[in-house]
Amino acid sequence: MKKTLIVLLAALLMGGTAFGQAVSDRNVIPVAVNLNQVLRMTITNGGNIEFVFNTIDQYKNGISGDAVTNTISADMYQTDFTISSSTRWKISYGAESATFLGVDDPGHTLALNNVGFSIISNGAHLFETTGPQATTDTEELWDEQQNAEAGVDGAPAALVQYPADLIEDNDSGTQANAGDATDNDFTLVWRCGTGEDTNGTIPMASESLIDQNPSPDPDRYVANVLFELSVDN
Amino acid sequence: MTKTAFFSAILVFAGTLISASLAGQNWNSARLSLLYGGSIPFNFNSIKAYSEGIEIVDGTILGITLTDNNEPGHDLEGFELTFKTFNGQTAVSGTVNDLPLNVIRVKAENNLGLGAGTTTGYQDLDAASTILFSYTSIPFSDLIWDTHQLSLSYECGKPLSAGGNGTLLGKPPDYYAVEIEVELIPTGPGF
Numbered sequence: 001m002k003k004t005l006i007v008l009l010a011a012l013l014m015g016g017t018a019f020g021q022a023v024s025d026r027n028v029i030p031v032a033v034n035l036n037q038v039l040r041m042t043i044t045n046g047g048n049i050e051f052v053f054n055t056i057d058q059y060k061n062g063i064s065g066d067a068v069t070n071t072i073s074a075d076m077y078q079t080d081f082t083i084s085s086s087t088r089w090k091i092s093y094g095a096e097s098a099t100f101l102g103v104d105d106p107g108h109t110l111a112l113n114n115v116g117f118s119i120i121s122n123g124a125h126l127f128e129t130t131g132p133q134a135t136t137d138t139e140e141l142w143d144e145q146q147n148a149e150a151g152v153d154g155a156p157a158a159l160v161q162y163p164a165d166l167i168e169d170n171d172s173g174t175q176a177n178a179g180d181a182t183d184n185d186f187t188l189v190w191r192c193g194t195g196e197d198t199n200g201t202i203p204m205a206s207e208s209l210i211d212q213n214p215s216p217d218p219d220r221y222v223a224n225v226l227f228e229l230s231v232d233n
Numbered sequence: 234m235t236k237t238a239f240f241s242a243i244l245v246f247a248g249t250l251i252s253a254s255l256a257g258q259n260w261n262s263a264r265l266s267l268l269y270g271g272s273i274p275f276n277f278n279s280i281k282a283y284s285e286g287i288e289i290v291d292g293t294i295l296g297i298t299l300t301d302n303n304e305p306g307h308d309l310e311g312f313e314l315t316f317k318t319f320n321g322q323t324a325v326s327g328t329v330n331d332l333p334l335n336v337i338r339v340k341a342e343n344n345l346g347l348g349a350g351t352t353t354g355y356q357d358l359d360a361a362s363t364i365l366f367s368y369t370s371i372p373f374s375d376l377i378w379d380t381h382q383l384s385l386s387y388e389c390g391k392p393l394s395a396g397g398n399g400t401l402l403g404k405p406p407d408y409y410a411v412e413i414e415v416e417l418i419p420t421g422p423g424f
Contacts (some may be wrong), residue, residue, distance in 0.1 A: 024418045025265045029273060029293055029320050029335060032412055033389055036278040037406040084280045088403055157400045176403025233405070 017019030038086040042181065042230040046079035051115075051192040057105045059210035066118065066156075079188040082123075082181035083229060088169040089177060090232035092175040093225060094162025100221035113158035116204040119166075123185035125177055155199040156191060162226045169232040177232075261313065262382065265417045266296035266378040279402040281403045285392035293385040294344055296378025299419060310421030311350075311369035313375075314341050314383060315362040317410035323360050329406035334358040335398045337389050339413065341365035344384035346376070355388060358413065369420070385415070 052065045061067075065077030083089060087115045095112050102108025133186040167186075177184065209216055270293035277283055301309040316339055324331035335357040342352050343366075350368035357363070367385055391397020418424075 023262050024416055025263045026414055026416045027265045027267050027295070029267075029271060029385075029413045029415065030409050031273045031275070031325075031387065033275045033325055033332065033336070033401075033409040033411075034277065035401060035404055035406045035409065036276070038278070038280050038283065040280075086277070086283045086402060086404075087406065088281065178283070178402040180284050 004199045005060060008134075011183060027197045031155055033064035035086065037231070038084060039089060039231065040084045041081060041091070041227060042084075043079060043081045043227075046077075046188070046190075049077060049079065049190050051077075051190075053209065056210070059193070060208050062192055062208055065189040066191065067194075077190045079190065080122075081188075081227070083184035083186075083230070084180050085169070085184070086199055087176070088179055089229060090168035091166045092163040092228045093166040093229065094160050094164045096162060096224040096226055098161050100223045102217065102219035102221055105183050105217070108217045108219045108221070110216050111205060112160060113203070113205045114222065115159045115190065115210065116156040116194070116196060116199075117159065117190045118156045120187040120189065121122060121185070122187060123179075124175045124183045143170050148230045156189075156194075156196050157199050158204045159223075159225065160202060163228065166227075243376070262298070262300055262302075263417045264296075264298035264378065264414065265418050266298065266379075268296050268382065269292070269294040270385070273387050275387075277390065277401060283390065283400055284392070286388060286395065286397055286400060288386065288391070290386045290389040291344070291384040292387050295383045295385065295415065297347065297376050297383060297417065298378045298380045299376040299381075299417070303373060307423035308421045309373045309419055309424070310371050311367065311373065312366050312417045313368075313418075313420055314366040314415060315364050315418060316341075316413055316415045317362045318357070318358060318360050319365060319414040321360055323409055325409045325411040327405070327409040330405045332401070332404060332409050332410075333398075334360065334411070336401065337387065337411065337413075338391070339385050340386045340388075342386065343382075346380045347383060347384040348375065355386075355396065357413050358411070362416070364414075366413055367420070373421070 053059055053063070062076070065074050067171040083091070099112060100110035100114075102110075142173070191204075193209040194204065195206055195208045207213075246375055248424040260329055270291075272284035273292050275287050275289070275291060277287065295314075297312070318334060323334065325334060325336060337358040338355040339358060340352065347368055348368075349370060350366055352366050353364055356365060365385075365393070388397060390399075392400050
């Protein structure tokens with residue numbers, strides 16, 4: 001019995017000690033962040049480009065969206081598109097076929113490099129202008145793709161067969177090219193038969209349509225140009 | 234078991250209960266009651282959400298219970314509410330990738346009966362404790378959970394221009410999770 005009383009006394013003391021501390025209380029709240037991927041390309045203008053050659057002057061000099069001074073006419077040779085992406089992205093593009101094909105006579109072909117384009121950035125994000133990766137300029141978010149670089153430098157690139165990289169992320173460690181349509185807003189300015197062959201990588205055909213040998217057969221030549229937006233990790 | 238041993242056991246058990254009861258009444262106590270918002274989801278499913286971030290206002294309501302037992306040497310004057318990641322987590326963990334903790338920010342404000350307290354505004358989530366709210370009242374009047382409540386607001390992926398730590402644009406899609414521990418700490422001389 002004596003031993004029991006000692007144990008009881010110890011229990012009393014321990015209880016007092018355990019509750020003698022200042023008490024704080026805690027709760028745990030789980031927080032979840034669910035990042036769903038958003039990847040969307042929207043062509044806002046110029047989903048169908050058509051060059052109509054009906055004067056000798058056009059056969060000699062070609063038709064160019066850059067050369068047209070009338071704004072309404074210029075829109076006829078421009079493709080405007082925007083990208084909304086939550087992740088780093090790139091665009092591949094290219095003609096569906098190896099050449100333009102005649103509508104009236106499928107045997108008629110026209111080389112793709114008679115058509116070319118320059119590219120303009122209208123949004124907050126810019127192309128790199130110098131060096132392989134302008135990581136110090138967080139706004140220069142697109143790598144110097146050969147076509148894009150050519151467009152930025154003013155030397156239009158020739159249309160090529162799909163797939164070819166058009167625009168991609170510059171792999172900057174500090175900022176991605178992801179953004180909304182106001183960040184990623186582009187214009188492709190198309191031309192045909194202009195003989196602009198100064199692009200060092202993918203030049204357009206040197207000869208105007210009137211000087212080519214053999215001369216292109218009169219026809220309506222068409223080719224679908226495909227664009228694919230994808231994640232660029 | 235002999236009769237003596239049986240009664241001894243009964244006495245020990247009763248003694249322990251009595252001591253706990255007495256001590257519980259003699260000392261200050263603090264209780265956090267989670268009344269609403271025990272789980273906080275951020276769903277990023279539009280470019281707008283990515284660009285502007287997501288804020289969940291009053292996502293959690295906490296009831297505060299704090300009693301002063303007038304124990305000499307322990308003068309209860311108020312409390313602080315702190316928060317940090319649970320178990321020392323150093324990142325918001327996804328399946329493959331992680332996000333830095335400071336993509337999430339938390340703010341505590343008076344929801345009921347604690348208007349005299351002071352909020353520190355939105356604070357970055359961190360592995361170390363950060364004060365969200367402090368309350369002092371001299372002399373101290375007991376606080377009860379149903380009449381004294383705090384609300385927690387959360388934001389995630391807010392741009393720098395909105396006071397955040399940057400958007401989540403460019404972050405890999407994944408399901409990221411972190412646990413936040415909030416702690417109610419009595420304050421005053423002796424605490």
